Amino acid sequence: MQVRQSEELSFRQRLELLVALLAGRPLRPLLDALNMVQLVQAHEFLWHKMVEWHYKTQPREFRREEVTQKMMPSRDYQKQQNCDLRLDYCKGVECIRAHPVCAGNKVKNNMEVMAQHLCELLQTSAALESMA
Numbered sequence: 001m002q003v004r005q006s007e008e009l010s011f012r013q014r015l016e017l018l019v020a021l022l023a024g025r026p027l028r029p030l031l032d033a034l035n036m037v038q039l040v041q042a043h044e045f046l047w048h049k050m051v052e053w054h055y056k057t058q059p060r061e062f063r064r065e066e067v068t069q070k071m072m073p074s075r076d077y078q079k080q081q082n083c084d085l086r087l088d089y090c091k092g093v094e095c096i097r098a099h100p101v102c103a104g105n106k107v108k109n110n111m112e113v114m115a116q117h118l119c120e121l122l123q124t125s126a127a128l129e130s131m132a
Ligand SMILES: [Zn+2]
Pocket: 078, 081, 083, 084, 085, 089, 090, 091, 095, 099, 102, 103
């Protein structure tokens, strides 16, 4: 997919996400202002931050299930959204084209779970330091 520069997630938008996250403010208003391209990039950005912060704060390996198990299963989510695509299409990029609202909400919900997880990583690391 050809992406114009103006459609890309800017450095400023990445910082705004982190600032909101650290301040404990909801990410939703920021996410609602993004287009689909930026939303996918923001998701990737937060995921990378999460893995990075995990290794900076936790002594053990990162397991993606720690986070994904807190997300709503695709089947339940799809039912809730009344998305009529085949489940594997709804889980994939097909849904971004056919049902941008369904795909968009899913990415936003999952990012809120990731934001919560990021805050927990920081809290456990602060707790560990105060014990030292
Ligand atoms: Zn869908």
